[in-house]
Amino acid sequence: MPLELDVTAPASKDSFGAKDTLKVGDASYEVFRLNKIEGAERLPYSLKILLENLLRTEDGANITADHIRSLASWDPKADPSIEIQFTPARVIMQDFTGVPCVVDLATMREAVTDLGGDPDKVNPLAPAELVIDHSVIIDVFGRPDAFERNVEIEYERNRERYQFLRWGQGAFDEFKVVPPGTGIVHQVNIEHLARTVMSRNGQAYPDSCVGTDSHTTMVNGLGVLGWGVGGIEAEAAMLGQPVSMLIPRVVGFKLTGEIPAGVTATDVVLTITEMLRRHGVVGKFVEFYGESVGQVPLANRATIGNMSPEFGSTAAIFPIDEETVRYLKLTGRSAEQVALVEAYAKEQGLWHDASHEPAFSEYLELDLSTVVPSIAGPKRPQDRIELSDAKSSFRKSIHDYVDGEDVTPHTKMDEASEESFPASDSPSLSFAEDDAAPVTSSAANGASGRPSKPVKVSTSDRGEFVLDHGAVVIASITSCTNTSNPSVMLGAALLARNAVDKGLAVKPWVKTSMAPGSQVVTDYYTKANLWPYLEKLGYHLVGYGCTTCIGNSGPLSDEISAAIQENDLTAVSVLSGNRNFEGRINPDVKMNYLASPPLVIAYALAGTMDFDFANQPLGQDAQGTDVFLKDIWPTAQEIQETIDYAITQEMFTKDYADVFDGGERWKSLPTPEGKTFEWDAESTYVRKPPYFEGMTPEPAAVTDISGARVLAKLGDSVTTDHISPAGAIKPGTPAAQYLTEHGVDKKDFNSYGSRRGNHEVMIRGTFANIRLRNQLLDDVQGGYTRDFTQDDAPQSFIYDAAQNYAAAGTPLVVLGGKEYGSGSSRDWAAKGTSLLGVRAVITESFERIHRSNLIGMGVIPLQFPQGESAASLKLDGTETFDIAGITALNDGDTPRTVHVTATKADGTKVEFEADVRIDTPGEADYYRNGGILQYVLRKMTQA
Structure with a gap:
């Protein structure tokens, strides 16, 4: 898709004659009618949202009439195989993941200039909103001044980051920041930012979003299709890149009965989480329907949608109905907006009809009366x-x-x-x-x-x-x-x-x-x-x-x-x-x-x-x-x-009346100006990352992997919390040593999340979780490994070993078990992996976001053959790995498998065919370019 395309006013080819006008009160809106597409009425609510998206953004190249027909004729029982391009209406971020996004965008402006392009093209093309909610730490508690003291400490710790975000708010169009002390991103989203139906440039269309936090799915409770992506994907979406995805399977989850006395929404969501995780919904949409949906308050719907990452689905959505409209009114949305939501949903067949059961791929049912504390x-x-x-x-x-x-x-x-x-x-x-x-x-x-x-x-x-x-x-x-x-x-x-x-x-x-x-x-x-x-x-x-x-x-x-x-x-x-x-x-x-x-x-x-x-x-x-x-x-x-x-409604209108204002603390921050950022060489919070250094107009050929060593051999359910730097920075670790060397006192170390704009800190904290169990070592927890560049391969910090491997020119691999990369959509889990020199991750299975993020950072995700694992293949992590067949990507094809040879110290070999988890042609393009941002950058300079 050309990056100049304004996603708020796409020039659809309208092959199906779906473009029409919808009148709501005194206003008229251009809409694309779903009833013009044969088969649309049988689709689940979530797929109708995707269908409208394709109709509105059809350009004859990336989005064609065939894509629209394929979605309209969706086979509920088929495994996902058809790729479509989804263009989200907006992007939402929190500050931990949002700061690196803005850092990357600032860096891209310089890189575009270096490659002869126009830096003004590095600009969000759709609304991008960032809520600063991840930086407050409970230093003070149990006393009346706890809030004021914690906010004060928060500003002291994060001054540089906040100045940088204020610069970004002025430097980039369509980018807004909700200052600290306002609320949590997903709650601010459902209470104020979410539109449910967008109204922009004379068009009305379903609200949709991607967010740099896995719990973006909370907005699903409001009928908004959205999910968490890595920061690198979010940046691409801001720059006009559609999200490449396969038409998913949709699990219909029927709700009946009523919640009994003494049972809370939390009890319901924990029950649903257990049911869906056991059923298996990774990579699927979950959609709630049935006679009791109307009895589920909006807040409960949001609670359920919020937990989508915990049961593994891409989204967990409720359709629009009277409860949606009631909540929009309560939270202070304008009468015009509320009227538009109701009229549009009913006109487009997006209004929930309890008597109608759409076609679903799989079915589950919960009688709410059976839930217990x-x-x-x-x-x-x-x-x-x-x-x-x-x-x-x-x-x-x-x-x-x-x-x-x-x-x-x-x-x-x-x-x-x-x-x-x-x-x-x-x-x-x-x-x-x-x-x-x-x-x-x-x-x-x-x-x-x-x-x-x-x-x-x-x-x-x-x-x-x-x-x-x-x-x-x-x-x-x-x-x-x-x-x-x-x-x-x-x-x-x-x-x-x-x-x-x-x-x-x-x-x-x-x-x-x-x-x-x-x-x-x-x-x-x-x-x-x-x-x-x-x-x-x-x-x-x-x-x-x-x-x-x-x-x-x-x-x-x-x-x-x-x-x-x-x-x-x-x-x-x-x-x-x-x-x-x-x-x-x-x-x-x-x-x-x-x-x-x-x-x-x-x-x-x-x-x-x-x-x-x-x-x-x-x-x-x-x-x-x-x-x-x-x-x-x-x-x-x-x-x-x-x-x-x-x-009362007045509470919402009062509290959100000046949501972007921030008060004196925020407004008094000295803020840099200009279209490009002036990097401070002494900063320990915000540094220019190395992703685009030495980048050429055309990507180099993809190569196979030879002589790789195992940086970490990990078990099942390794989360992005285990991989990505998170929480406090522990004294004595490589990250703490770096900060100490740069004159930072222990009391000012802050958290890894607050320092996500500094790649030097983040690389040192990757795989450094205190509970990580690297099976290359016996009964050791934390960010340690064996360093095979040294005699007898002694125990070493993972960062230190990675630096030694890099100096020796040795590529690295990571071995994992089931559900590798589950948890939050942490882009640094992939960024850190890549910057440590890891070329491939071989696991039994991946969670969706992390697999995508690895590709976005130029790391190839591979899976052991079905039924096999590192244990069954008797791999202990001391082997040297050769991976052949990756070069097939240079011919424009994605190989289904690659050949892996693991050579032990005594010369014996373990050989197997690993499944290549590059699932779409778009992902293959990203990998060939060394990552999604490099792909976008090259497209930008070629346009």
Whole structure:
């Protein structure tokens, strides 16, 4: 597609005569009618969105009449094989992934000039909006000034990045920035930025988007087709490149029944996540339909759509209906916009009809009345646990984290030893060891027993207490998934009120935090007069952003951190987020559980995962009567009455009236000017990346891989959190050494996410996750490998070994298991892999986004033959690899397989045919060019 094409006003060839006019009130819009295409009426909602997209952007070259016919005649049962080009209406970003996008765009402007092109062509052609929500860290908590202090620290840490983003907002057309302290990107998207139906340059068409965060799918709840892509794909989309994709299989998910009392939207989404992950939906669309769809509130739909990456689908969408329109009105969209959405959806057959069942590839069904309270963990969101089984499940899982310690046998305990710490208004009470029995000894351990290592901790502000394995040290209400949902947020606040009224208190070792997804939450908490109760339990406002869920939980107190580290305690976090992967939440915490906001508070009151809410009291009231969770759980009626009273349209219109303004802190930042950025050679946050250095107008020929060594041999479910730099920068690591060498104090290291604009830091943090298990080493966790450039191949930091391999001219490969690259759409998981010198990744299976991102960075994704693995082929990672057949790409074809020869130290060889996971011709073009940005850049200079 020519990059000059303005995607907001495409000149369609209109081969089917679908162009027409739609009148809504006094306005008229150009539309492309789906009823002009035979077969359109039988398509699922999501494919109708794609069909309209092709009709509107048909250019006779990239998008042809044959593509449109192929989609209209879609065979639900066929495996995906037909490539189409999808042109999203807009791009949405968060700052962790958005900063590298703007860095790359700034670099491309210079590279275009060097190749003789026009730098002004490097400009978004469709709306691109970036929300700064990933940079606030919970340094301060549990006090009234926590929010102000955290924002202040955030600005101090991220001054350079924020100045750079302000420059980008002025330098690039169609690029807007939502400043810090406003809300979480996906919640801001559904509450304000999403249009549902776009209206631009006289046209009306379905809103659609790609985003640089995997949870972009939250907007699916609003009927908007969108999903997460890597930053490199997002940049290409901003520059007019369509997204190359195969027409997917669509899973129809029928909803029936009603959610029972005591069950939350979080419980529903964890159940759906478990069902769909078990069913297998990677690379597929999921679409919800049926008689109960209309009964699912928009906030619940958004919660379900948000978790799409957790069950692996590309999208998880709800169609437009009256509930969609109601939500658009509530959130302050204009009357004209609301009228357009309803009229357009009904005119185009996009309005949900519960009596009509579209054709689907596969079918699932959930009776909502069967859902029960649940949590998920301790390391994957799809590992659902019924709340009634939480204690026994924890006791089984703890053995995976604690080996060789005494297991306390089951003994009959008196009532006192069954109790939690006594409730208190004061967090500074001192407790004797015997008082701490439920956390530190064998109380109600069960027949199997559990490991126990009681450790006395003395703190300056919270008194003395005893910690043991299973202690909940973080209980955080956070994340876009649940903080967008008034039913669970008000449910948590009402539970807090009831707990305080009963005299209960959070245990003194629990770090509590409240990080809403938008300022509207604060407004309705205030109107409902519920803030005082939350704050009484330590749930003060800490920031509007993705905090604990992305590893910005902030440090534990020094005394608690030291006790955990020195005694190797297995501590626990409970959060209302969507991600609980190993090493993600906090370096001191090994086990992480996802739960609804009310249950987060419940676990903060309990203080331990070794707790049975049905049979163990949370404490006693003033009369000495045991208080159980059921005694403080609010009723569904009370929650709904509070929603009806406390939430108004005016809250949304007021809070979003100046959403791009940012206040004095933002506006007072000194901002560079000019179309090209003046790079600061001393900056440790924003540096010019090396992607285009030495780039020629024509790509060099693709070559086979010879004499490669294994940088890492990894197991199943290795996530992009394991690969991409994320969380805190640990002292002593290559990234920390780099910062120290550049004069940065330890206290100012900040997080990897905040330094994504500096490739030097990010390369050093790739594969450096503290929980990474590289099977080249025995029983070692972290960013280490064996360095085969040295005698006896000693243990080395992965970065250091990669530098030695690069100096020796040795290419690298990575071996992996199933579901390689699952998790967030982290572009640095691919960028870092490429910049370390990895040429190929060979796994049993890939998750969609990471596979695409690898190709976008010039790394070839390969899969072991069906049914085979590194283990079955007896590969231990010490081999030298030769990969032949890649050069077939030079002839314009993509080989189905390539021949891999792994030679062991004794000269024996293991040979196999690896499947090439370059799935579309467009992806082949990207790989031939060394990456997607190089491809776009060359097209730009040739236009």
